Every structure is written in C-alpha cells, then in structure tokens.
Amino acid sequence: MIEPLVFFWLLLKASLFSTGGTGNLPSLHADLLARGWARDQQFVEALAIGQISPGPSGLWVIALGYLTDGLRGAVLAAIAISLPPLLVLVVARLHRRVGAHPAMQGFMRGLGLAVSGNIFIVMVTLLLTTGVDGRSLLIVLASIGLSLSQRVPVPVLLGLAGVAGVVVP
Numbered sequence: 145m146i147e148p149l150v151f152f153w154l155l156l157k158a159s160l161f162s163t164g165g166t167g168n169l170p171s172l173h174a175d176l177l178a179r180g181w182a183r184d185q186q187f188v189e190a191l192a193i194g195q196i197s198p199g200p201s202g203l204w205v206i207a208l209g210y211l212t213d214g215l216r217g218a219v220l221a222a223i224a225i226s227l228p229p230l231l232v233l234v235v236a237r238l239h240r241r242v243g244a245h246p247a248m249q250g251f252m253r254g255l256g257l258a259v260s261g262n263i264f265i266v267m268v269t270l271l272l273t274t275g276v277d278g279r280s281l282l283i284v285l286a287s288i289g290l291s292l293s294q295r296v297p298v299p300v301l302l303g304l305a306g307v308a309g310v311v312v313p
Contacts, residue, residue: 159205166204171262205225206225279309282308
C-alpha cells in the first residue's frame with residue numbers, strides 16, 4: 145500500500161534534485177522499486193506516455209503517479225513536479241549574482257554529468273528488463289540512429305518502434 149505523504153516526498157525530492165525532463169528518473173526508479181510501489185514496466189509505460197504526450201518531457205511523472213497510485217498518485221505527482229520550478233525562480237535571482245563564477249560553472253557541469261550517468265544506468269536497466277535479443281538491439285540501434293538524425297519526430301519514432309516490435313521477427 146502506497147503511503148501518500150512518503151510517495152509525495154519521494155516525487156518532490158526527485159524533482160528537486162533533478163535537472164528536468166527525465167533527470168528525476170534514477171531517483172524515482174530506485175526509491176519506488178525499493179518500496180515495491182512501482183515495477184519496471186510501469187516506468188517504461190510512463191516514459192512512453194510522456195514522450196507521446198504534448199507538453200514538457202518531465203510530465204511523464206504524472207503518468208507514473210497514475211500508473212502506480214491512480215488519480216491520487218497523478219495529483220501528488222503534478223503538485224510535486226510543480227513546486228521545484230517555483231523554487232527555481234528564487235534560485236535564478238541568486239544565480240544572476242554568482243552564475244559567472246568559475247566554481248558555479250564547474251558545479252553545474254559536474255551536476256549535469258552525474259545526472260547523465262545516472263540516466264544511462266537506469267536506461268540500461270530498463271532495456272535489460274524488456275529482454276535483450278537481436279530484435280531488441282535492432283530496434284534500439286535504429287531508434288538511436290533516427291534520433292541522432294533529428295529528422296524524425298519523437299512520437300513518430302515511438303510509433304515506428306512499436307510497429308517494429310510487432311513486425312520484426
């Protein structure tokens with residue numbers, strides 16, 4: 145049974161300490177799986193929903209909230225991911241004063257690299273959860289190639305990958 149206040153705190157914590165989009169994925173993945181409140185499949189579904197839905201890519205968390213705790217989870221997720229941008233307004237004012245300092249620039253670079261590494265590990269875990277075989281690797285490599293070309297919109301790419309999952313033997 146999901147405890148709403150703890151669930152909200154985990155969502156808020158992940159959003160506070162992320163850089164947006166899927167930056168909160170590693171934290172949520174670790175916390176929710178450890179408590180048995182989510183499954184890898186729910187993460188995969190939430191990320192797919194987030195990619196094909198209009199709006200910012202960070203809204204995938206609302207889909208995850210819904211998939212794990214219904215309407216209450218979706219509402220808690222929406223509130224939790226909305227509070228950090230309000231805090232950013234306060235931090236932005238401070239950053240205008242010290243943002244050009246080399247230490248601040250180094251901190252931001254290090255933070256971005258750490259988040260990228262964490263996202264990579266979670267993505268590999270999710271890939272392994274869906275089952276790695278020749279067909280899976282073909283779909284992943286084709287998706288990476290099409291993504292790098294930046295000519296295929298993400299919803300079209302996801303649709304093609306879904307069709308490939310059915311059609312490719």
